[in-house]
Amino acid sequence: MDTSYETLSTIAKSFGLFYLIALSIGITIYAFCPSFGKRFDKAARSVLDDEEGPCR
Amino acid sequence: MLRKILKPFSKFFEFHARTHYRAERHSMGLTIGIIAAAAVGGFVEIAPLFSIDDTVEADPNMRVYTPLEQAGRDIYIREGCYACHSQMIRTLRDEVDRYGPYSLAVESQYDHPMLWGSKRTGPDLARVGEKFSDEWQVQHLADPRSLVPESVMPQYAFLLNTSLETASLPGRLAALRTVGVPYTDEQVANAADDARGQAIPDSDRAYAVEERYGEATNIRFFDGRRDRLTEMDALVAYLQILGGLSDLPRNMQIPEGD
């Protein structure tokens, strides 16, 4: 293997951090995007009464 | 502009969106998202470890398991000994005082799989080799409470009465070679004979074992019986080599524990 352990682990570690930051920002935006609010509320309520069979 | 270019295709897009695309988009997106989020952590932690040269200290004198020891290791695994005994001495002062120099990565370099364990219902065995005599080990395995009255270890007397199956040993060594243990062709081909030889000192087979695996190899009547090769022979041979594959830990200075 050409790449040494040192470089590999440095790349791994820094990449991991950036990935973490990007992912958390992305998810926060998704979860708090106002346009999804209605959809989420609807989904949350949807499980309460779902025994009527598949809708068609 | 973009809209103009795409216009001829709008029918296709609409159709696509109405049927397949719409239903699949979310679940595929979710799948990709989960894989993307879940794959990275393992990759970051595990991949660098495969640039092994830097991870594992080098020991040119590192021994491989003889066929008899490997057979014993397989019995150790079969009986689930790893559920109660670890083989990993941590870099803590009390562990070093109790069990010996802390374990180095190189020592389990040829352990497929590793048997570091996760629980010590019994003591650590990483350096148990040659701490006790063969007789003690045999007696302890056959009836632990005759030597340690407080022990809760299961008794393994049946190992004394079970002949060791050696026919599959060449295949096992070959498989181990495939995954990276440096066995020679000769060692693989003679594995079954060597397993017998290691338990019959002063025989031609025993000399062959010495030649193939080195002078330091333990060649003894491990279970105390000369007439047959039992699973007890193999297991005791394995236990007696634990911690003895590499001299590196003993030669390195023992640092203070945290």
Add this chain to the structure above:
Amino acid sequence: MMERLTVAERQQAMLITAVLALAGLILAIAGRNDPMGVHGWMTLFFAGGLFFVVGNALYAAEPTEDRTTSYYDDPTKVGILLSLFWAVVAMGMGVWVAAQLAWPDLRFDAAWSSFGRIRPVHTSGVIFGFGGNALIATSYHVMQRTSRARLAGHVSPWFVLLGFNLFCIIAASGYLMGITQSKEYAEPEWYADIWLVIVWVSYFVLYMRTLARRNEPHIYVANWYYMAFILVVAMLHIVNNLAVPASFSAAKSYSAFSGVQDAMTQWWYGHNAVAFFLTSGFLGMLYYFLPKRAERPIYSYRLSILSFWGIVFFYIWAGSHHLHYTAVPQWVQTLGMTFSVMLLVPSWASAGNALMTLNGAWGKVRDDATLRFMMVAAVFYGLSTFEGSFMAVRAVNSLSHYTDWTVGHVHAGAMGWVALITFGSIYALVPILWRRESMYSWKLVEWHFWLALIGTVIYVFAMWNSGIIQGLMWRTYTESGTLAYSFTDSLVAMHPYYVARTIGGAFFLTGAIIGAFNVIMTIRRVRQDTHELDYPTKSEAGEPAVPVAE
């Protein structure tokens, strides 16, 4: 049950079982000199038996009504019963292994009955047999309800469920014969691993196809958790089980990894088996059955999404906290510790979300043992994730590792969280599935609840005590600088706790037996809820079943 399959589907099932039986025969012949051959015969009988069951009813009447107007619940029902069966068997094994540590002579003298061989029967039996069947069964239920669509296919749900149980049987019987890879929670050998991959891929395809049929644009969050469970378990299973068989006529194989890499891979697997088998899947259960039973929507849907991604992302890093102070490079240990501590945030968000959902419905929790099961499960989830983050800190881990504290922690999660949420969901689900007015006996549900809670508390406290005492004894020095206690001294000190642990486990097992009895009596004795229609009823409260207005 056969009447809900068409003749073509029955033929398909016969073809699959015939191929499987043939595979079993090949395995039996190839492994005739090895315990693997026994597994070949078992596969042959398992698949052959199913072949004849289906074949017997091949030309029975076909379904007459339009199947798409109803949910397909037969596999769910069978899955629930299998789950309860495994619960009783595997928890029984657990009590036995626990008793062996207190009274080692209870091992008797057989080769198969030693601690090392039956311990994985207990762990795999509980995790895969009890937990896995419950997850598969409830996922079938949840994916259909939240998608408002019938399962995609009538053969593949059976293939997944029964194929998975074949894997469990091979695993458990293999340990007794000494077939094991020694990788904790991934002990089955190469042929069983390959079979599980086939089953698991079918499971994923089934899930995706059912979701593709859904009539809601948004996928309900419980499905996310189930999806993460299916996908990541597949990834973990495949990587950790990479191995080279010593021969294709024997069970033995050697892991592709060794030493440090193997340790890291194994605990990456091991810890994420906890994360994605024992957490993610069961959170899916929680996010569906808790709101359903409490008749209140989840407190914050946004929070459930945030904690989902937190759990999926953070957990993967945490595995190396099993390897503190070992030969694994220090930076890997530190990463594992850091992420384990961060993991507390999404974990407590989930637990808090569940408890806040119940806020305002405490009266229901007081009166309804089923809901109480779920509430206490959420509490234990919060407790054991806190404990887990705490134990992942290096300094704490130096004391707790290798001791019974770890065992106590695992059981706080497994009994307090996983088993309680499962039993709660089963009690919520059984009357709906079998269309019964209620459970056979609500008093027995109460009994089960209290036995399970007392058993868990006894068990966990015994193991906390023994683990901390053990860890302290190992590191205690005399004034002259020598170790104060021999290993045997620490073992002797464990005895009372091992006895207490066995008693706690026996309580829990008794509860599970009562639960299984109650479910069977519900199916056999309780009156059908009004009409016996294929239409699911509106709720378990006993309202008349109304066909959907088209």
